[in-house]
Amino acid sequence: MAVVAIDIGIENTKIAWLEQKNGLQLLDAFLFKTPYISAAQHKDLSQIEPDIFWKEITSRIPLSRLKRSQIGIGLSSDLISTILVSLPKMGILELSNAAIIEAKRKMIPASTPEHLFEWSIAGESVSANVNKYVVVVIRTEKGFIQNILDIFKPIDVIPSLIIPSCCAIPALMPKDAWGKDEDTAFIDLGAGNLNISICRSGRLVLTRSLGYSLKDIATDIGGQLGITKDEAESIIIEEGIPLVDFDLKNKAAIADEIMRQKYDTNRDLSAGKGHAVNPLELRMFWQTHIDRMVQELRRSFIFYKEQSEGRRIERIYCLGGGSLVKNLSPVLSGLIGGQLQLIPPFNGLKTAKDNIYTEASGSAAFLNSAVSIALSVYAKSNKVPVVNFLPVELRRKEAASKRNLVLFAAGVGLVFMFTLAGANVLMRRGFLQSSISAVEAQLNSFKNVKDHLDELSRKKDNLNRQLAKFAEIKQNLDWNSLLKKLSLSVPQDIVLTQIVIAKGEILSEAARESRLEPKAEDKTLRIRINARILADYEQAQEIIENLKAAMEKTGYFTKINIPPLGLEEIVVSEAGMPAENSALTRPQMREFSLDAEVVLTDEKK
Incomplete structure (x- = not known):
């Protein structure tokens, strides 16, 4: 079974193509600029140009293969909201109704008929000697789901899975990486948002999506340096966050040092080579954004600790575009404690071609989100509960198609068996008839073969009985x-x-x-x-x-x-x-x- 995973970002769309063949195998992974309608006032799912979108994908994945594959698509974290509710243990149907009712009562802003809800069990707890489920309820809008389904209309395909990207990210981690009392945070600093997701035992527990991104950092640094945003993005990728020995709290000493370095003779000699960036000055421009990220991370961790009755984050992983920024992980580690780790691209996956890492060079860290969605589709196929915002009527249609396919295959199998049995009988009949004719010819000259003729007669009778049975089989139902x-x-x-x-x-x-x-x-x-x-x-x-x-x-x-x-x-x-x-x-x-x-x-x- 092949799976195509799609993760639509504000700037880039990530694609991963996997196949189950002697284990999971990554056939291809790539990204392209998300195509929007030329007159679009803002960038969102409703403004995507479907024809150009599928043209980009089918240039790497044939449309015929795409239609035979199961397709999973990610829902951006800024399009959802989550809440944790604690409920006594009960049946699954009752738990679903109770969790959604409780979420509607507590979620801010208030829920409306235009909202959709999904839920998953994040764990268990004991309160006042009562065993309870800890349930995470996820909310999105019907309009977002319809926008995704509209993108698929030109190729007449229905996706198998619509999953929030933050719910799919834990699939990148092996099962043995999840400890019983170890909670993990994933930090995704992308082009459109800063997403902070906290997971427990492979399940999303809390997510925050902030309207703050690498684009905002590049715009701010570019404005202070007097350069364009694109030039600032190049500097961020090339220089990253400079590591300096100065006490960053001593603003006066830093200002003097920056002025001294700017007017240094060596700097003047190299001024003709292009725009020179002072490392200390660049670090000070970065510091405001670093402080904001640290503040948001601490706020998220404190809020989670209160909501989860004292649980703490044990490990932190950095992914997305932020993982490509030089020195970002060690700087944040030093300020919030612990150690930020990077998730290796395509961790633990076989690749169909040796140069796939070379082709994805510089963008592999972006593609982890698409790979995680593909792994979630395989988990769904293996009856593992996953969050899926695909409308119920489309899920039933998919199940009915599979059931009809099984019944059709069973019917074809029966027809094939009867055909094979009939062909076998006809072949045996022809063989025996030729044998009988040869023996009858010999009887005209050899009278002592009576016993042999009797034996052939018995075989003929047996054959006639089989033919009679075959005639009965032909009278059976279609x-x-x-x-x-x-x-x-x-x-x-x-x-x-x-x-x-x-x-x-x-x-x-x-x-x-x-x-x-x-x-x-x-x-x-x-x-x-x-x-x-x-x-x-x-x-x-x-x-x-x-x-x-x-x-x-x-x-x-x-x-x-x-x-x-x-x-x-x-x-x-x-x-x-x-x-x-x-x-x-x-x-x-x-x-x-x-x-x-x-x-x-x-x-x-």
Whole structure:
């Protein structure tokens, strides 16, 4: 299975193409400038030019391969908000409803119908001898998700996963890197935002997205140096943060030293070579931004410590464009304590070509976010819970497509088996017939081969019996059509647990053993379906009736018998009788069975 991951940034879009072949293999990784409509007033998802966007991607990944791959796309951290809620342990459905209701009550600004919610369990806690779940609830807007789906319309593809980038980042770390009581922070200083994400056991717990970025730093430094923003960005990449021996708190001494260095004779001689940047002056321009980053990091860590009842950050990782700034990590480490580490590009992945690191040189650190999204798609395929903002109706459509594909493959397999059996019988018939003809020719001159002729006659009788059986097989139902009709008749709310098709009465093992005398042979073809449905009693009865009607409509099933569902006791609360249109029963998993006769091909005609 191949996966294409897309991470759309304000300035650049990152792409990672992975395939599961003898382990995970990175086929390609690249980035390009995010294409916006020429008349766009601001840069966001709604202003992206889809045609140019897909032209850039398909120049490296063929469209046919793209459509056969599962696609994951990241949701920028500035488009979401998160909150931690602590709830007593309960069932998953109840936990989901309770967590979202609690988040709607506490989140600021207030939630509206235009918001979407997803959640994940971040851990467990004990409070007042009550075991609780610590749940992180993530909120975004429906408009952001629709903008992403609109980008995919030109290629008629639906993504498998829409995940916040900060939720995917933990996938870059191996499982054994997560300690039970070790929380990890990821700092992503990008072109549009400073994102601070805190994770626990591979799950996002807290994220903050600040409207402060490398672009703001370059604009400020460029203004103070009297140069353009692009020139300032080049200086930031080349020079980084100069390390100086001066006491940065002694502003007067630093100002004197800067003036002395500016008017130094050696500086004057090199002035003709271009714009010379004084390292000490550049460091002072940087210091304001360093202080702000340190302040925001400390504020985030203190807030997390209060929210998590005293938990602390044990490790800090730097990624994104900020990881390319020279000396940024050691400077921040010295000011906030601990040690900032860089996540190696494509850590632990095999590569399909040797020069992939060379091609991604200078941008590999940016591509980690796309790789993390691809790894999250593989986690989803392996039934690992991941945050997914893909609308529910599209998730059901994807599941139905997979189910239909399985049924179709099963039908094709049955047809192939019957065809193979028929070809085998025909080949044996031709061989035996040629043998019989040769023996009959010999009998005219050799009378002593009677025993051999009798043996061939017996073989001929055996062959005729097999041909008779084959003729019966040919009279069987068109299984492919029957299974296809059955799959189309089953509503999506019903989960099939067992299908049995057999001649005669369908009995359990215990029933067959308890029968004293065998019944006369019954050649009627019958089907039994065992299934489950999650609904209240009224809804379940309606859905089952719809199933019965749909099966009768196919023309393949008659005498459909569905035993009544078990009805639990209806308890009326002290508050009085329920409202007129309210349900009397609660939604729950209800099992039912269905028996029917299958109409043979001739009978159906």
